[in-house]
Every structure is written in C-alpha cells, then in structure tokens.
Amino acid sequence: MDPTGTEQHRPDDTAADSGQEVLRSFRTELVKKEGDTVDAGWAGGIPAQYGVAPRVRVGRTKWFNLLWLIPIGLLLLIIGIAVAKGIRDLPGVQSFMQRYPGMSHLPENSPVGFPAWLGWQHFLNLFLMTFLIRSGVTIMADHPRFYWTRHSTPGRDWFRMQKPVPPDPLYTAKQDSITLPDGVGLPGRRHSIGLARWWHLGIDTLWLVNGIVFFVLIFSTGQWMRLVPMSWDVIPNAISVAIQYLSLDWPVETGWVNYNSLQLIAYFLTVFIAAPAALLTGLGMSPALSTRFRRISSLFSIQAARSLHFLVLCWFVLFIVVHVTLVLTTGALRNLNHMYAAADNESWLGFSIFAVSMVIVIVAWVAATPLTYRYPRKVQKVGYALIGPAERLFEHIDSKPGQYSEKDISPYFWHNGKYPETQEYQQLRAGNFRDYRLRINGLVENPVELDLEQLRALPQHEQITQHFCIQGWSGVAKWGGISMQTIMDLAKPKPEAKWVIFYSFAEGPDTGIYYDAQPIGQMAYRLTMLAYDMNDEPLSFGHGAPLRLRNEVQLGFKLVKWIKGIEFVEHFSEVGGGQGGYNNDHEFFGYRQSI
Numbered sequence: 098m099d100p101t102g103t104e105q106h107r108p109d110d111t112a113a114d115s116g117q118e119v120l121r122s123f124r125t126e127l128v129k130k131e132g133d134t135v136d137a138g139w140a141g142g143i144p145a146q147y148g149v150a151p152r153v154r155v156g157r158t159k160w161f162n163l164l165w166l167i168p169i170g171l172l173l174l175i176i177g178i179a180v181a182k183g184i185r186d187l188p189g190v191q192s193f194m195q196r197y198p199g200m201s202h203l204p205e206n207s208p209v210g211f212p213a214w215l216g217w218q219h220f221l222n223l224f225l226m227t228f229l230i231r232s233g234v235t236i237m238a239d240h241p242r243f244y245w246t247r248h249s250t251p252g253r254d255w256f257r258m259q260k261p262v263p264p265d266p267l268y269t270a271k272q273d274s275i276t277l278p279d280g281v282g283l284p285g286r287r288h289s290i291g292l293a294r295w296w297h298l299g300i301d302t303l304w305l306v307n308g309i310v311f312f313v314l315i316f317s318t319g320q321w322m323r324l325v326p327m328s329w330d331v332i333p334n335a336i337s338v339a340i341q342y343l344s345l346d347w348p349v350e351t352g353w354v355n356y357n358s359l360q361l362i363a364y365f366l367t368v369f370i371a372a373p374a375a376l377l378t379g380l381g382m383s384p385a386l387s388t389r390f391r392r393i394s395s396l397f398s399i400q401a402a403r404s405l406h407f408l409v410l411c412w413f414v415l416f417i418v419v420h421v422t423l424v425l426t427t428g429a430l431r432n433l434n435h436m437y438a439a440a441d442n443e444s445w446l447g448f449s450i451f452a453v454s455m456v457i458v459i460v461a462w463v464a465a466t467p468l469t470y471r472y473p474r475k476v477q478k479v480g481y482a483l484i485g486p487a488e489r490l491f492e493h494i495d496s497k498p499g500q501y502s503e504k505d506i507s508p509y510f511w512h513n514g515k516y517p518e519t520q521e522y523q524q525l526r527a528g529n530f531r532d533y534r535l536r537i538n539g540l541v542e543n544p545v546e547l548d549l550e551q552l553r554a555l556p557q558h559e560q561i562t563q564h565f566c567i568q569g570w571s572g573v574a575k576w577g578g579i580s581m582q583t584i585m586d587l588a589k590p591k592p593e594a595k596w597v598i599f600y601s602f603a604e605g606p607d608t609g610i611y612y613d614a615q616p617i618g619q620m621a622y623r624l625t626m627l628a629y630d631m632n633d634e635p636l637s638f639g640h641g642a643p644l645r646l647r648n649e650v651q652l653g654f655k656l657v658k659w660i661k662g663i664e665f666v667e668h669f670s671e672v673g674g675g676q677g678g679y680n681n682d683h684e685f686f687g688y689r690q691s692i
C-alpha cells in the first residue's frame with residue numbers, strides 16, 4: 098500500500114489540546130463529488146474488467162462452461178426432432194395423440210378471447226421487465242458468484258462469471274466486480290450497483306402494482322380459468338403437444354379460446370410460480386427481514402434466496418425466448434391481434450400496435466443507460482420515491498440478539514472497501530493504536546475522546562451476526578465490543594440529535610474520508626455496536642482495526658470501518674455531499690437501504 102500522507106490533521110500533541118480537539122468535527126475532511134454525472138472518474142476511476150463466460154461447478158473443483166449449452170441444446174433439439182418424427186406414426190403414439198390431442202377442457206363459464214386491459218398489462222409487464230432484467234444482471238455483476246449457504250466461501254460458489262478468487266488475503270469484493278456492456282446492463286459500468294438498485298427496486302414496485310392489478314382482474318373476470326390447469330390430463334396433453342412441435346407438424350392454434358397444454362403449463366408456471374417466486378426470493382435477500390425472521394432465513398439463507406432469484410431470472414429469459422419464437426412462428430398476425438388489438442383475425446392492426454410498442458421499448462432501452470450516467474441524482478431520487486416507503490417500513494424492524502451460534506461462523510469473510518493509506522493511520526497502526534482516540538461529539542451533552550483502554554473498560558457486548566454486503570456476498574462472524582447504547586448513555590445526545598455520523602480514517606475511492614449517517618433510532622437496537630474484536634481476536638487491519646460499526650439491519654457499506662469519530666447531528670444533509678454517506682454522495686447509493 099502506498100501511504101500518501103496527504104492528511105495531517107492530528108497534531109502530535111493531541112493529548113495536550115484535546116480539550117478543544119474533542120469538539121472539532123471531522124466533516125472538514127469530507128469531499129463533495131465533483132459534478133453529478135457518471136464519467137471516466139467513476140468510483141475512483143475503477144477500470145473496466147470483463148468477467149469470464151458463466152460457469153457452473155460440477156463436483157468439488159470442476160467447472161462447466163455454460164457456453165457449451167448452445168451446441169448441446171442444438172444437438173438435443175435435432176435428436177428430439179428425429180425421435181418425434183420417428184415415433185409419431187407408431188400406432189401406440191397415434192392412439193395416444195388421439196386420446197390426448199393437446200388441450201384440456203375449459204369450464205363452461207370460462208371467457209372467450211382477450212379483453213383490452215390484458216393487452217395493456219401485457220405491454221407494461223414486458224416494458225418493465227426489460228429494466229428489471231438489465232438492472233438485475235448489473236446487480237449480479239457486482240459479485241458475479243452464487244452460493245447456497247450464507248457463507249460466501251471462495252471455491253464453494255456454484256456459479257461464477259469471474260476467475261477463481263486469488264490467494265491475496267486482502268482481495269476485496271470490489272476488485273471482484275465485473276463490467277457489463279452499457280446496452281446490456283442498466284447502467285452496466287463496473288460497480289454501478291447503486292444506480293442499478295434504484296432501477297431494480299424502483300421499477301419493481303411498478304411491476305408489482307401491475308401484477309396486483311393483473312391478479313385482481315384475472316380473478317374478477319374469470320380469465321384465471323384459462324391460466325390454471327384443472328385436470329391432470331394436462332400432462333399427457335402437454336406430451337402430445339411436445340411431440341407435435343418436435344415432429345414439425347404443429348398443433349392448430351386456438352389461443353383465442355383455449356391454450357394448448359404445453360402453453361398452459363408454461364403460462365401457469367410463469368404467472369403463478371415464477372412471478373411470486375421473484376418477489377419472495379427478492380425479499381429473502383433483505384438483511385432486515387432475514388435477521389428478523391431467523392427461522393425462515395436459517396432454512397432459506399440470503400445466498401439461497403439470491404441463487405433462486407437468479408434461477409427465476411433464467412426461467413423468465415428462457416420463457417421469453419420460447420414465447421416470442423412461437424408467437425412469431427405460429428401465425429404472427431393473428432397472435433399479435435389477440436394480444437395487441439383484442440381481436441381474433443388476421444388484419445395488420447395488432448402488428449401495427451405491436452410495432453409502435455416495440456419502438457417505445459427500443460428507444461427506452463437505448464436511452465436508459467446514457468440518461469442514467471447523465472442524471473444519476475435524478476435516478477437516485479425517483480428510485481427512492483418509489484421504493485422508499487417500503488424501505489422505511491423494514492428499517493423499523495429491530496432484530497433479536499444472539500442470532501447465530503459459534504458453529505455458524507463463516508470460515509471466510511470477504512474484505513471490502515478502500516483501505517486506509519494516510520500517514521496518520523499508518524502511524525497509529527505502527528504504534529499498536531496506543532495513541533488512538535475515538536472522538537464523540539456534535540449534539541451531545543458530553544463530548545468525549547476515548548482511547549482503546551477506556552473503550553475496552555466499558556461494558557462488553559458480543560453478538561454473532563450475519564453481514565450482508567450490497568454487492569451480494571455475506572458471512573457470519575462474532576463481534577465483540579461496545580453496544581451503541583452504552584456510547585449514547587455516555588455521550589448523552591441532545592433531543593435535536595436525529596442522525597449519527599461515523600467518520601473513518603480511510604478515504605473513499607474519490608478522495609475525502611469515508612463516512613456514513615445512521616438514524617439515531619437504530620443506535621438503540623440491541624445489535625448496534627462498535628466492534629473491536631472479531632471472532633475472539635482483536636479486529637484485523639482489513640476488517641477495520643481498531644474499531645468498526647455493526648448495525649445488523651443495514652447493508653455492509655453502512656458499517657464504517659477504521660472509525661475515528663462519531664458526531665451526532667440534526668440531519669445528514671449538513672454533512673459532506675449531503676446524501677447521507679460516502680457511497681450515497683459519490684456512487685448514488687441510498688441512505689436507507691435496509692432492504
């Protein structure tokens with residue numbers, strides 16, 4: 098590491114004049130982001146880094162490159178066609194197909210045709226899904242690995258789009274992140290997860306509203322009967338349809354009245370299984386919910402939720418590819434009239450409406466990334482307006498203490514962030530933090546400076562909890578230190594104090610020290626603490642020595658490491674860039690990201 102030593106704000110005779118020093122705010126060491134756009138200097142000038150083709154682990158150490166699925170899929174398709182053609186004329190198959198022509202009977206009262214609202218909902222769904230998928234993949238690219246347990250142990254990932262984790266013990270998750278081409282990701286640039294999350298969570302609320310309207314309408318109009326298999330003969334009928342497709346003698350299209358059974362199963366799975374699963378697995382990734390609902394999260398860990406969320410995406414992508422192919426190859430004009438003109442004929446009307454809607458989709462697709470780079474602050478604001486109410490709801494969930502036991506502690510705990518390089522910090526570290534002082538000031542009755550001995554003399558608090566980095570990895574560790582309540586009892590915040598700022602010795606990627614603001618209400622939570630020990634040893638350099646924050650209803654980026662000061666303020670807008678934290682100021686994260 099290169100000690101730049103650009104900051105020398107702690108005079109050597111600190112102890113002597115600590116009387117005034119204790120009142121001095123560290124906010125002068127914060128640097129505002131220059132220009133509110135995303136440009137070449139993004140995230141401290143992090144260079145583009147493309148990952149590797151997606152791979153799935155087979156056995157303990159072998160990795161299967163998923164690009165092989167393309168030739169394998171084609172080969173299987175050809176074999177399938179040959180087999181279907183070969184068996185279709187066999188007498189047994191013939192009588193099977195007569196018995197099961199490919200469609201289940203509908204109830205007498207089921208509706209015929211498609212209402213216009215369905216066309217609108219279908220379009221909105223498609224439109225919103227383009228943003229959801231692109232931003233979702235961008236979030237994935239920030240930690241391009243998947244795991245099944247809450248430990249994100251290198252080599253135990255089941256999927257990766259990145260090389261194996263190098264042996265460097267201080268390798269960070271940020272170094273591990275990968276770039277997506279701008280038109281693919283939303284926005285796509287390496288480590289643009291803050292903006293991708295606004296898109297993902299913000300659009301998601303709209304998608305949910307559209308979905309709720311859809312469910313209400315299909316149940317109130319009887320349209321649901323056309324989407325739910327009501328007899329087991331749907332299975333032999335689906336097999337029959339599969340034989341008809343594969344033997345290239347396709348079933349007669351009757352979608353206006355009744356879907357064929359294979360179609361029915363695909364639609365049923367998409368509407369009633371995949372869409373709710375997308376929501377549930379999404380919620381399963383919430384740190385606030387997973388620490389609160391311990392029982393569920395011990396069976397269904399945050400990493401399992403993230404893996405399943407990704408598999409749901411794979412289902413949607415597969416569905417979209419097959420669905421679009423079949424719509425366009427089984428009588429495109431009639432099919433497009435069904436969904437876009439609510440009519441069952443072969444005029445060009447449906448196609449024309451479809452074409453206009455596609456222009457809208459394509460323009461939005463092409464514009465989304467450049468607009469995000471130009472107006473990231475707006476994306477942050479609109480995203481927060483959309484998802485903020487739900488986030489505020491979750492952040493009032495206080496988690497229970499004693500979350501995990503010793504045996505749950507992760508064998509590997511990722512590092513993240515930018516390490517402190519200032520001379521001030523190097524000197525303290527060289528002196529084993531003998532000269533370290535934690536400064537607590539701002540809107541408090543009793544501003545104080547405490548050295549490590551004094552901190553260790555305060556009542557000790559321990560907890561075993563799960564850390565969740567916004568990038569996607571997690572890990573369980575035991576933390577030892579001081580409950581924030583103890584600090585509050587000592588410093589006595591005034592009634593005007595509503596936010597607590599934590600300042601770090603370390604700079605962020607864009608220069609200026611790292612900091613974060615937290616609502617004072619969360620400081621009284623049983624699991625909010627300052628940690629000086631990790632897994633029964635003094636906190637290591639990489640994990641934040643000598644002191645770091647733990648607040649278990651917040652994501653990792655809020656948990657400032659290498660803390661040098663705590664300041665109680667009325668509102669965070671007076672501090673730094675005014676957005677509530679370093680990543681909020683510089684990378685457009687949210688100040689409330691409990692989910």
Ligand SMILES: Nc1nc2c(c(=O)[nH]1)N[C@H]1C(S)=C(S)[C@@H](COP(=O)(O)O)O[C@H]1N2
Nearest residue numbers: 512513514515566601611640653654656658
């Ligand atoms: N000072 C400082 N604190 C920081 C960061 C940082 O860059 N600087 N990164 C944060 C992020 S993004 C995470 S996930 C956690 C990582 O903590 P760990 O390295 O102990 O796993 O620290 C947080 N605290």
Ligand SMILES: [Mo]
Nearest residue numbers: 566567653654
């Ligand atoms: Mo993080």
